[in-house]
Amino acid sequence: MLPTGTRGPKVVAFGGGHGLYAALSALRHVTGNLTAVVTVADDGGSSGKLRSELGILPPGDLRMALSALCDDGEWGQLWRDVLQHRFKTDGPLNHHATGNLLIASLWNLLDDPNEGLDVVGRLLGVQGRVLPLSNSPMEIQADVVENGMTKVVRGQSRVAVAPGRVEHVRLFPASAVVNPAVLEAIEEADWCVFGPGSWYTSVIPHLMMPELKEKLASCNAQLLLALNLTNDVETSDMTHGDHLRSFVSYSGGITPRVVVADPTAIDDLDELDEAVGEYGVKLLLRQLHQYGQTAVHDPLRFAAALRDAFEGTITDVAKEGPKN
Structure with missing residues (x-):
């Protein structure tokens, strides 16, 4: 963690569970001015x-x-x-x-x-x-297609393990409002970080709150999207490019400034390049996983990548990823 008194950029990190834990474990080395927003x-x-x-x-x-x-x-x-x-x-x-x-x-x-x-x-x-995220508990519902049939799955714990392809997710109750302190943090932020994490149950729910999307669209903060090291049941048929397209779709057209990914986790780099090109997003490739554990983020490696993104030191060499 940074020495006491060290501030750094104002960062708001969105997510939940192990994904947000990984992001915060890295961000604590980059800034002492950090707010975590957690799904409920x-x-x-x-x-x-x-x-x-x-x-x-x-x-x-x-x-x-x-x-x-x-x-x-x-x-x-x-x-x-x-x-x-x-x-x-x-x-x-x-x-x-x-x-x-x-x-x-x-x-x-x-x-x-x-x-x-x-x-x-x-x-x-x-x-x-x-x-x-809100001061009221919420429920996630998802339309999941399996063997050509669409079913509605209710509850975060069930959506996370439901077999099939997630077509759409919703939050209930529709009357739930964003925690006012969250909106204040976004207004003051330099960066808003989304991911890694369970895509439809930890990352995307934030983007389904109209007040939050409006604040993201009107504030001065830059957005960073950190892609996952592995796919889970929710996203078993999604590419990394699909994750970016899904983010932009649920955000109502708000695009991140930077996408951070581990090149060893990407099956099709050309496909991801095509996706970031569609939106004019900068792609930062860095080895983020722990040695010998390709599905686990290394806090210091992740922190170094985030620092480069925040400081704007993304070069063509960086985009090529690490040399082994």
């Missing part, structure tokens, strides 16, 4: 149980984002481990994460999602801020 549609596991029983936002992805930004000192690392600890029992506490219960307790006491997360952030020594 998770309905599985510990988060789903607490959401259903207590009527609160699903805390799990918010917990992971806070853990990614915790202080590097002994205090921060201890509380990160406490936050991520899961109980293993034969009773109702089985698989609940301590951090989820802590966040739920603070929300009950403070009755303000933002304030509760800020309190956890101070406890962990977080450099930055973690915000929910």
Whole structure:
């Protein structure tokens, strides 16, 4: 993490789950001026149980984002481990994460999602801020085509593993509004970062909020899209170029300034080149994965790529990718 007092560009990172965790683990080395915006549609596991029983936002992805930004000192690392600890029992506490219960307790006491997360952030020594996309829990619905038949799949946990091709996704309730603090962060941002992450359940949901799209279109922030290292069930039939086209479609025509990708993860570089050419987007190819683990981001490699993108040091040599 950057030394205390170091600021850097104002960055807002959008996503959820492990993808956002990877982005934040890298961004913390680039800037101390960071806001994470997390989807609130998770309905599985510990988060789903607490959401259903207590009527609160699903805390799990918010917990992971806070853990990614915790202080590097002994205090921060201890509380990160406490936050991520899961109980293993034969009773109702089985698989609940301590951090989820802590966040739920603070929300009950403070009755303000933002304030509760800020309190956890101070406890962990977080450099930055973690915000929910909306202060109301939401549901993802998807039209999925399998064997020529279209079915409606409801719920983030089900959409994420549904076999077939995702044709379209929707957010409910339609009346949900964007957290005002998120709009304020975008207004002040230098960069907005989308991805990596589960495409239709973590990345795209942000773009389905009209207020957020309007703010992205009117603000001065540049957009960066970080492509995934591997495809998941949601995107098993999508190319990297398809991801960019999908992003522009759901954003209503808003294009990122830079697309960051790992060349070892791209099956068809010409196809991706064609897609970025369609929109006049800069492509930055860097080796982003950990040595020996092609599906896992290396925080320092990812951070170096993001720094180059933010500083505008994208050259033709960079586009060619790393030399092995």
